[in-house]
Amino acid sequence: MKKLLLATLLALLISTTSIAFAHGGDNPRAYAEKNISRPEFYRSSDGYIFCELYCWHEVGHKLNAEVMDYVAQSDDFKAAIINFLYSELMYNNGERHSMTGNIFLFDGFFVDYYIFPDVTGKYAYTRWGGYNELYAEILYWSGGDIDEIPESLREFYNMDWANWFCNQLVNCVVNEK
Numbered sequence: 001m002k003k004l005l006l007a008t009l010l011a012l013l014i015s016t017t018s019i020a021f022a023h024g025g026d027n028p029r030a031y032a033e034k035n036i037s038r039p040e041f042y043r044s045s046d047g048y049i050f051c052e053l054y055c056w057h058e059v060g061h062k063l064n065a066e067v068m069d070y071v072a073q074s075d076d077f078k079a080a081i082i083n084f085l086y087s088e089l090m091y092n093n094g095e096r097h098s099m100t101g102n103i104f105l106f107d108g109f110f111v112d113y114y115i116f117p118d119v120t121g122k123y124a125y126t127r128w129g130g131y132n133e134l135y136a137e138i139l140y141w142s143g144g145d146i147d148e149i150p151e152s153l154r155e156f157y158n159m160d161w162a163n164w165f166c167n168q169l170v171n172c173v174v175n176e177k
C-alpha cells in the first residue's frame, strides 16, 4: 500500500507542472518567511477577519463556520477530496486540475502537519493543516472564482456569501467574472 502511494505521489510530482506552496496568512510559515507583516486570522467568536494578502483564505474559514455549518470537517467534504484525487490520478488523460498537486501535498493530509514555533510565543509549536485549512486554501487558490474550484468540490462553497464577506474587507478583491 505504501509503495502504491509513493508511486502515485511520484507520478503526480512528475506530471504536475505547477506545484505552488502558497499558504494562507494564518500559516506560521507565511509569517516566518516574511510574506506578511502580521499573522492574518479569522476569529470565530465575533466573525472578525484581519487579512492583507490572503483574504480569500480567511473568507473561507468564515464561510465554513458561519454559512456552511463546518462542512470542511464533514465526511462529505473529506470523501469529495479523496474522490477528486482518486479520479485525477486514475481517470484523467494527462490534463490535471491546477489544484491537484497542492491538494495532494497539503499539510496534514497525506503529508505531515506543518509544525512550526508559534509566533505568539504562547505555545512552543503549532500545527497547521488538515481539512479546515485545506477548505480555506482551496478558496484562496481560486481567487474567488468558482470556476477555478474542481467541479466536484463547488457545492461546498456558497459564493454569494463568500463574495459578500469579501466585499466587507478592504484588502479582498471580489472576482467579477
Ligand SMILES: [Zn+2]
Binding pocket: 024, 026, 027, 057, 061, 132, 133, 136
Ligand atoms: Zn487558515
